[in-house]
Amino acid sequence: MPQKFNHTVKVSAPGKVILHGEHSVVYGKLAIAASLGLRTTLNLNETKTDNLHLHFDNLKLKLHIPIKKIKALFDVEGIPLVSSYNFSKPECINQDVLLEKINLLLKELLPQEESNVKLAVSTFLFLVCGMLIPSKVSLQSMEVSINSDLHLNSGMGSSASFGVTIVGSLMQYLKLKLKTAKEQSDSYDFLRCCETGTFSDDELRCISMWAFHAEKIIHGNPSGIDNSTCTYGSVVEFRKGEEPKPLRLGKQLKAMLIDTKVPKNTKALVQKVLDTKLRFPTIIENTLDSMEVISNLAVKTLKAMDGKNDKQFHILGELADMNQNMLRILGVSHDSIDEICMVLSNFGLHGKLTGAGGGGFVLAIVPYSIEAAVIQKVQDLLQAKNYDSWILDLGGPGVMIH
Numbered sequence: 001m002p003q004k005f006n007h008t009v010k011v012s013a014p015g016k017v018i019l020h021g022e023h024s025v026v027y028g029k030l031a032i033a034a035s036l037g038l039r040t041t042l043n044l045n046e047t048k049t050d051n052l053h054l055h056f057d058n059l060k061l062k063l064h065i066p067i068k069k070i071k072a073l074f075d076v077e078g079i080p081l082v083s084s085y086n087f088s089k090p091e092c093i094n095q096d097v098l099l100e101k102i103n104l105l106l107k108e109l110l111p112q113e114e115s116n117v118k119l120a121v122s123t124f125l126f127l128v129c130g131m132l133i134p135s136k137v138s139l140q141s142m143e144v145s146i147n148s149d150l151h152l153n154s155g156m157g158s159s160a161s162f163g164v165t166i167v168g169s170l171m172q173y174l175k176l177k178l179k180t181a182k183e184q185s186d187s188y189d190f191l192r193c194c195e196t197g198t199f200s201d202d203e204l205r206c207i208s209m210w211a212f213h214a215e216k217i218i219h220g221n222p223s224g225i226d227n228s229t230c231t232y233g234s235v236v237e238f239r240k241g242e243e244p245k246p247l248r249l250g251k252q253l254k255a256m257l258i259d260t261k262v263p264k265n266t267k268a269l270v271q272k273v274l275d276t277k278l279r280f281p282t283i284i285e286n287t288l289d290s291m292e293v294i295s296n297l298a299v300k301t302l303k304a305m306d307g308k309n310d311k312q313f314h315i316l317g318e319l320a321d322m323n324q325n326m327l328r329i330l331g332v333s334h335d336s337i338d339e340i341c342m343v344l345s346n347f348g349l350h351g352k353l354t355g356a357g358g359g360g361f362v363l364a365i366v367p368y369s370i371e372a373a374v375i376q377k378v379q380d381l382l383q384a385k386n387y388d389s390w391i392l393d394l395g396g397p398g399v400m401i402h
């Protein structure tokens with residue numbers, strides 16, 4: 001075990017679900033997302049071992065990387081990694097050049113590992129290199145453990161939660177280092193050095209931006225909805241390129257989440273929709289437009305909820321059914337999703353896929369008035385078909401320092 005030494009940081013961030021607008025959000029349409037009570041947590045401890053010790057529990061990965069090998073990655077001389085770079089502008093970093101160097105290192109360190117492990121490690125190294133370069137804080141040995149309550153590759157935003165947790169931890173670490181060393185750097189003014197357990201609005205914006213760039217490594221062309229929701233938390237309206245707008249709801253929303261146990265690949269599904277759009281532009285564009293209308297109506301309905309009766313839940317249910325049909329047209333549903341939606345509909349619940357689809361999770365908003373015995377019966381029936389399910393609160397806090 002590496003010896004514990006000096007600074008420690010603990011940060012967590014939630015996962016997310018998309019209530020309406022997955023896929024259409026990629027094309028600039030309105031979406032609604034909510035943070036989940038399930039979180040990813042990172043513990044960072046400085047050590048004295050000349051290594052970066054990585055423990056990614058969900059991937060059963062334990063990896064030791066010599067610090068000098070990581071420092072060589074951001075040896076900027078001769079390589080244009082950075083052009084007019086500053087900490088709050090991650091887009092200035094030459095991501096392709098940095099990732100190429102990281103991938104070469106990973107070929108040596110993880111020759112046999114599957115691509116999901118390599119993507120997770122390269123995301124981590126990208127953030128360590130990208131965020132530390134402009135800070136002028138020299139990298140020192142540390143132990144980093146990441147553990148998540150979320151299911152990976154299932155549409156719960158595990159990759160964004162993972163990215164936001166890493167960015168939040170590195171930001172908090174930098175704040176501690178800069179404060180201790182009183183080092184002067186461009187980032188010093190930007191980061192609000194404080195001992196409280198909160199991030200400032202500027203810092204949250206910066207966390208979401210860095211996490212968006214990290215998401216590109218795993219997703220290719222993300223809309224930004226996942227990193228925004230995992231950073232800010234709450235139930236939000238989201239449109240690509242804009243900051244999320246929290247929906248102030250009168251009462252806590254609850255959802256049933258059902259695991260199809262079919263793994264999905266977000267990057268491939270986003271590409272599939274694009275391919276279909278290129279072949280049938282009018283049909284797909286009309287479908288995406290209809291999804292925008294559904295999201296707008298869902299926002300209005302959510303805002304009108306007063307918790308007194310189920311009127312708004314009926315409308316939300318109809319909108320969920322329509323949205324699920326649109327997602328079928330886009331070609332991202334799956335037999336298991338259809339089977340689950342059928343079971344739910346027999347009990348007056350309205351399921352739709354959440355996230356990229358192709359498997360992953362089905363989401364159904366739970367009306368306030370539904371009896372616990374009915375919920376139990378639905379869950380038992382789903383279990384009999386080998387589908388696990390949970391009732392979860394929607395809209396908890398975003399990234400947090402512990």
Ligand SMILES: Nc1ncnc2c1ncn2[C@@H]1O[C@H](COP(=O)(O)OP(=O)(O)O)[C@@H](O)[C@H]1O
Pocket residue numbers: 040056057058059115116117119120146147148151152153154155156157158159160162218219264265266355
């Ligand atoms: N807790 C975690 N530890 C390590 N890697 C993670 C973790 N969570 C997510 N990842 C990375 O993100 C990938 C899942 O991303 P993605 O397919 O987008 O699923 P999701 O819909 O859950 O975000 C994983 O294969 C892994 O590379």
Ligand SMILES: C[C@@](O)(CCOP(=O)(O)O)CC(=O)O
Pocket residue numbers: 021022023024025026154155156157158219221222223224225226266270354355356357
């Ligand atoms: C399909 C999409 O709208 C949501 C993907 O969500 P997830 O990766 O399945 O959690 C893509 C995106 O918005 O970047």
